[in-house]
């Protein structure tokens with residue numbers, strides 16, 4: 609086992625609330641590492657609505673989902689958070705008082721005095737197509753996300769779907785792949801019109817192929833795909849020889865491993881908290897943002913920001929049990945301004 613990464617606070621989830629928690633913790637001298645399953649920060653704002661406008665962030669009349677994420681990243685820069693992206697926190701174990709061991713699905717170990725669960729609606733999971741036996745090919749020949757384009761250089765690829773992910777990856781992978789076939793059940797797309805036009809141009813130039821229909825079966829040995837069988841509306845079948853299949857059917861949110869962390873849950877998916885501190889039933893473990901539940905809770909970004917501020921006050925007592933905490937304003941405290949790098 610590798611040496612654990614030691615930190616004051618481990619934040620599970622790098623959505624807007626996990627990001628803002630870094631700021632509030634940082635003002636009180638607490639260092640944070642963040643883990644997120646996604647390969648980028650920003651949670652729902654970045655993954656589900658990066659270009660949509662948000663109108664109810666206090667003091668900011670209008671900002672897009674991605675714009676808010678970018679602004680939060682800028683705001684927390686002085687506190688130098690460390691991100692562990694593309695990793696899912698699987699287990700939390702109490703090993704001291706207060707000390708927790710946290711382990712991800714990539715085998716990264718952390719030791720933290722405080723754990724902050726900012727896991728939103730849980731983990732984003734790919735919607736899977738109903739193809740018999742597809743599980744046997746997953747992670748070897750069937751991929752629901754592209755982490756490294758180079759992995760697919762020189763391969764025969766079949767991309768399935770009609771949304772932005774399917775079209776974006778079609779355009780990005782076309783120059784890398786030996787051949788690429790886009791499959792969609794109808795000749796109309798939800799993706800951005802510009803991407804659709806570019807895809808049609810590649811088809812017209814003979815650089816990629818487009819087929820109407822659905823993948824009905826897979827052929828291969830030991831998880832290695834040799835062909836995907838396309839079924840058209842008229843029932844006819846077409847064999848598409850390929851090395852990899854990439855279904856992009858969007859994401860759903862599932863609670864994931866949060867349910868196994870020994871914390872009392874409400875309605876099976878939300879974490880009840882004390883609204884003075886946003887601490888869970890487990891001392892030293894906090895829950896902020898969309899994942900928590902309390903009377904009157906509103907799943908709004910501004911609520912999560914408030915929760916992060918109060919959580920940090922209590923977290924301080926675990927991280928610095930012998931120190932007294934003084935309330936200060938960023939406008940007038942030179943000490944806070946020094947931490948922010950502006951004094």
Ligand SMILES: Cc1cc2nc3c(=O)[nH]c(=O)nc-3n(C[C@H](O)[C@H](O)[C@H](O)COP(=O)(O)OP(=O)(O)OC[C@H]3O[C@@H](n4cnc5c(N)ncnc54)[C@H](O)[C@@H]3O)c2cc1C
Nearest residue numbers: 621623624625644645651652697727728730897898908909
């Ligand atoms: C279409 C849409 C529009 C919206 N518009 C508004 C609006 O106008 N105003 C507003 O205030 N709110 C809006 N919201 C709600 C807002 O986006 C959420 O309240 C906010 O994203 C919650 O932030 P969060 O950080 O708590 O959770 P999330 O944004 O869900 O982030 C949680 C993160 O935790 C990660 N995670 C989960 N489990 C694990 C694990 N086990 N290990 C590692 N990482 C994990 C996830 O991958 C995710 O990135 C909107 C939501 C949607 C879907």
